Amino acid sequence: MEFDHGRCSVSPGSSRSVSVSRRSFLAGSAALVALGVTGCASASQASGGGVALRFYEQKQEVIAYFDELLRRFEKSRPGITVVHDSTVAIAPQFVRNEPADVGCFNDNLELARYIKRGVLGDLSDLPSARTVRTDIGELTDQYATYPGRTSVLPYSLAAAGVIYNKKIFAKHQLPVPETWSQFVDVCDELTKAGITPVYATDRDTWTLWQGLFDYSVGSLVAPGEFFHRMKELGADVGPDSEVSFEKDFAVPMERAKTISSYFNKDHAVRAYADGNLAFGKGEAAMYLQGPWALSQIALVDPGLEIGTFPLPVSENPDERQARVNIDLGLWIPTASRRQDEARELVEFLMQPEIINAYNNDNLAYSTLTDAPAQEDERLAGLQDYVDRAAFYQGAGTFVPTSIPLGNYLQSAIRSGNFEGMLRQLDADWRRLAGRGATV
Amino acid sequence: MSGTTLYQKRRHTGARRGVEPLYYLFLVPTLLVFTAFVVVPALIGIFYSLTDYVRFGDWSFLGLSNYAALFSDPRILESYGFTLGFAVVTVVVAQVIALALAVALSRRIRFATTLRTVFVIPMVVSGIVVAYVFNFLFSNSLPAIATAVGFGPLEESILGNPDLAWLSIVIVSAWQTIPGALLVYTAGLTSIPTDLYEASALDGASPWRQFRSITVPLVAGFILINTILGVKGYLGVYDVIVGLTGGGPGTATSSVAMTIFGGFTGGDYAYQMANATVFLVVTALISVAQIVATRGRAVQL
Numbered sequence: 159m160e161f162d163h164g165r166c167s168v169s170p171g172s173s174r175s176v177s178v179s180r181r182s183f184l185a186g187s188a189a190l191v192a193l194g195v196t197g198c199a200s201a202s203q204a205s206g207g208g209v210a211l212r213f214y215e216q217k218q219e220v221i222a223y224f225d226e227l228l229r230r231f232e233k234s235r236p237g238i239t240v241v242h243d244s245t246v247a248i249a250p251q252f253v254r255n256e257p258a259d260v261g262c263f264n265d266n267l268e269l270a271r272y273i274k275r276g277v278l279g280d281l282s283d284l285p286s287a288r289t290v291r292t293d294i295g296e297l298t299d300q301y302a303t304y305p306g307r308t309s310v311l312p313y314s315l316a317a318a319g320v321i322y323n324k325k326i327f328a329k330h331q332l333p334v335p336e337t338w339s340q341f342v343d344v345c346d347e348l349t350k351a352g353i354t355p356v357y358a359t360d361r362d363t364w365t366l367w368q369g370l371f372d373y374s375v376g377s378l379v380a381p382g383e384f385f386h387r388m389k390e391l392g393a394d395v396g397p398d399s400e401v402s403f404e405k406d407f408a409v410p411m412e413r414a415k416t417i418s419s420y421f422n423k424d425h426a427v428r429a430y431a432d433g434n435l436a437f438g439k440g441e442a443a444m445y446l447q448g449p450w451a452l453s454q455i456a457l458v459d460p461g462l463e464i465g466t467f468p469l470p471v472s473e474n475p476d477e478r479q480a481r482v483n484i485d486l487g488l489w490i491p492t493a494s495r496r497q498d499e500a501r502e503l504v505e506f507l508m509q510p511e512i513i514n515a516y517n518n519d520n521l522a523y524s525t526l527t528d529a530p531a532q533e534d535e536r537l538a539g540l541q542d543y544v545d546r547a548a549f550y551q552g553a554g555t556f557v558p559t560s561i562p563l564g565n566y567l568q569s570a571i572r573s574g575n576f577e578g579m580l581r582q583l584d585a586d587w588r589r590l591a592g593r594g595a596t597v
Numbered sequence: 598m599s600g601t602t603l604y605q606k607r608r609h610t611g612a613r614r615g616v617e618p619l620y621y622l623f624l625v626p627t628l629l630v631f632t633a634f635v636v637v638p639a640l641i642g643i644f645y646s647l648t649d650y651v652r653f654g655d656w657s658f659l660g661l662s663n664y665a666a667l668f669s670d671p672r673i674l675e676s677y678g679f680t681l682g683f684a685v686v687t688v689v690v691a692q693v694i695a696l697a698l699a700v701a702l703s704r705r706i707r708f709a710t711t712l713r714t715v716f717v718i719p720m721v722v723s724g725i726v727v728a729y730v731f732n733f734l735f736s737n738s739l740p741a742i743a744t745a746v747g748f749g750p751l752e753e754s755i756l757g758n759p760d761l762a763w764l765s766i767v768i769v770s771a772w773q774t775i776p777g778a779l780l781v782y783t784a785g786l787t788s789i790p791t792d793l794y795e796a797s798a799l800d801g802a803s804p805w806r807q808f809r810s811i812t813v814p815l816v817a818g819f820i821l822i823n824t825i826l827g828v829k830g831y832l833g834v835y836d837v838i839v840g841l842t843g844g845g846p847g848t849a850t851s852s853v854a855m856t857i858f859g860g861f862t863g864g865d866y867a868y869q870m871a872n873a874t875v876f877l878v879v880t881a882l883i884s885v886a887q888i889v890a891t892r893g894r895a896v897q898l
Contacts, residue, residue, distance in 0.1 A: 249861075252653040271864050275654035360757070363845065426757025426846065427736040560865045562672070562848055569759060569847025586672075593666045593868060 209499050214243045214251070214258035217486065219453065220520055224262070227516075231506045238499050252277060257491035259500040262507075265310055265484035266555055270302035272489075273309040279492045282308035284501060286508035293547040294525045297484055300382035300551060310487040311508065312525040314517050317540040317549065318448035318481045320373070321455075324463035326353060326443045334467045334539070336475040338413065345420040348443050355420040357442035359433040360571065363564025369446025371567055372552030373469040374414040377479045379406050385556040392591035395584050403583040407553075411576035413471045417446075418571045426572065438462060448481075449521040452536055466539045480543035481552050485522055561586045639877070646870035656867075663871035672848060673856060673872060677879070680852045683763060683770075684831035688824055691771040691778060695823070698775070699782035700812065713783070720776035728840020731769045732756065735841070759849040762842050766850055769837050774830065778823045785819035786812070821891050825884060832880055 215224050221244050228240040243251075243258050251257045252272065261278075263269055272278050281287055287308055298310045327334070330351055335341035345355040359365045375381060387401045395402050422428065422442060431454075437445045438458025445451065446469070455462060468478045488507060490500045507513065510526055517524040523532055523544050531541050543549055557563045561583065570579040646663055650656040667673055698716060702709050719727065736754045743751035755761040793811050802810070813820075835854040838844060844851035853876050860869020 249652060255653070268862075268864070271651060272653075275651070277654060361843065361845070363843065424736075424740075424754070427754040558864065559859065559862060560868075562844070562851075562859075565845050565848045565851075568845045569849070572757070572759070572846055589666065589670060593662070 209238045209496055211238060211240045211260065211496055211499055211503060212243050212258040213240050213260050213262070213503065214245070214248070215262040215486075216244045216246055216248075217262075217264070219450075220516075223516065223520070227507065227512065231503060234506070235502060238502070240503065252491075255493055257493050259490065259494040259496045260503050261489045261491065262313060262486050263489070265298050265301065265312065265487040267301055267558060269310065269487070269489075272491075273298075273304050273307075274302040276304050276307075277491055277493065278304070278307070278309040278489045279494075279497070280307040280309070281311050281488075281490065281501075281504065284311070284505060284508075286505055287311060289508070289510070289526050291525055291527050291529075291547075294484070297382075297482070297551055298487060300386070301556070310484075310489045311504065312484045312487050313507070313513060314484070314486040314520070315523040315525055315544065316449055316483050316485040316521075317523060317537065317544050318368075318483075319466045319468040319540055321437070321445040321447055321451065321464055321466050321536075323437070323440055323443050324465050326440065332443075334465070335470055336478070337470050337473045339473065341470050342416065344443075345417075349420065354422045354442040356417060356422075356444045356446065357428075357433050357437050358418070358421040358425040358446070358571075359428045359430050360426045360568050361428055362430040363562070363568055365430055365433070365447070365564075366567040366571070367554030367557070367563045368448065368552060370414050370417060370571075371554050371563065372481050373446055374417065374471055375407060375410040375553040376481050376550040377468065377471050377477050378410050378413075379553070381550050381553040381556055384553070388587065389591075393588050395587050395591070397581075397584075403580040403587070404577070407580050407583075408577070410471065411570075411580060414567075415570075415574060415576050421571075426568075434458065449537060452521055452534075464536045466537055468540065468543055478543070478548070480540045480549045482523075482544070482549040483551055483555060484525075557583075558590060560590060642870050643874050645867050646874050648867050650867050651864055652866050659867070663868050664875070666868065667871050667875065672851070675848065676851045676853045676856045679763070679850060680832055680834065680854075683766060683834065683852070684828050687767050687770050687774075687831045688827040690767060691774050691827060692820065692823055694771065695775045695778035696782050696816070696820070699779050699786055700808065702779075702783065703786040713779075716779055717776045719773050720780075722773075724773060724836040725840045727773055728769055728837045731765065731772075732841050735765050756842055757846055759846045762846060762850050765841050766834065766837055769841060770831060770834060773837070774827060778827065781819050781823055782816060785816040789815045821887075824891075825887050828887065829880065829884060832876075832883070 213224070213228060215221065221242070225242055228242055232239055245251070248261075248263060248268065257277070290312055294312050294315055295308070298312060303309075322334070326332075326348075330347060330353075332344050332347060333340070335344050348355040358370070372381075384401060384406060388395060391399050391401065397404055418425075422436070428436075430451075433445065433447070434451055434454040435458055436442060437451075438455040440459070440462070449466075452464065455464065468480045470478050488504050490497065490504065494500050508526075510524075510529075513526060514524045514529050516522075518530065518533060521532070521534055521537060523529065532538075532544075554563055563583070566579045566582060570576045647658060647660060648656045649659050702713055702716075706712075735756050740752055740754050743749075755765055789812065793815075794807055797807050797811060833854050834852045835858070838850055838852055838855060842850045844855050853872070857869045857873045857876065860866050860872070
């Protein structure tokens, strides 16, 4: 998976000379910032005209929200207009070498490719970079780093756990489980009462790794560390290696297997939308989904009383952790020809009142130190974990999409053969690492 | 390549008579477009299959290692097995049904014209839409009916069963492609002179005998063309699978086209380019083999 074997024997002709000039341009703009002129119009642009920036943000639910922020930016900073690019696919603009001036994107393995290949510039010298919580900033390094750069400024942190129906829990006098055995007890009680304990939607395979897999692993094996060592081992991963899926994920997958026995009967053919509908109608007590599902569930029943708790997978309540992901991070491509203005826009968006308001309004957590608590009651159960940094990024997010983890889970749930799935994952990992062509 | 050889023969004889040079001029735009939009992109793709390119940034030359990895990747091999098996089964199912329908509709039965129109409708509906509709039927209606009549094996949706899910894809693909084949067969059947049937009827031939000895030999060329087009289409199966199973359960119904497309989103660009190159060769070989194997029959026409 690592990409540092003898490379670059051939290089596409044109891009080399371009990249040099780009780099010097970046150095120049970095120097400007270092002089303390961030946020001020540089002399060259002050003469008027007007600069058009392109801002890339494609998260469907908040496109209108960002549109409004951009209009506010334009008002506060005459002379700059911002075009909102909401194309779904991120790759084409980089393929054409015309990336947006500022990007705002999910920090995942996909963005990691851009970080690793050095096409995102350094933001560490921005004043706002110092206001980001370091324990959140470190999360992005788990996927990829570029030497000497802070390529991404985390903007929005999403936290996920087990979504539960408070009414059903109250009706059957069930406590929020704090240990694994309590969780199993709760499930048994619900089954006895004729209620589906956990609603699962196998047909959308992402829901399987995002919920079942990630929650089962996260509090038992720290994914960031585990995958760091897996990457170092690369093609040497196997039953006898220091870490492996087969060894380290054995207990977590026992948990997953048990949880899957409490699924709704028709889980194999249900899709994400079915799940939101069923949970919204109160047909199940628990749902392994993130905050993104809450707005969908609210469409079914806006008054449904919902809470969230991190899935306990051990007998020690202190080991519980929440699954988080950097839902949005800001970055500036080195290829942007408007570095100064792009930095102004980033600084604008990173102002505490703007970033905190955004996250509060969109069921997420601000990444700044001293950010106010998320006020939504449905997420209140996770606040403490976010504050204490008792969180992990889902194990499934570290698995490249060339390994169809969701599909493997689908068949493992069906057959009950989770050990076979883990061996398969190890084999795929080895093959991928030996291939060299995949990042 | 019987078609080509036939054409070549004609061209040779024509050339002796002297063909208008203008005809060659007509070929130029097509050749240019074909080169620019088919040949060149294919060659670029094949070149990148020898590298670790991810469509941006630096890359290095890997030689044939992508191909070596490809042939030892069980998931890739499985996808080829599934796709080939699926294409064979579907083409047989679809052609048999289409021919039967065409024969039935060529008789003077009531409402033949109306029925013909109805049967063609599936062809004009987009594959992904059809797949989603059938998805609903397979996930909800069919299990509900099976439960109501107490038929055990179907009480659980076949989409969730790794041993049966492929059947759903066969059914929907056949359902969708039968109308096209039906039209071709209808055209073929109307081209058979009716006096052949009348003469054989006088000789006391049964309808089955007529079908075997007159209809089948005389529509053989149409069967060939339908089979070739069908197999070619089924090998590239994608939208129906996305709408029905998404390649699952597990990886039981992942077609080659799906694995190739996964490379575009998963940072596996060069590797899947290698896969695409192999697939191109396999598809071409199958088409050639089909034509060669059936050459004798086609030429008889």
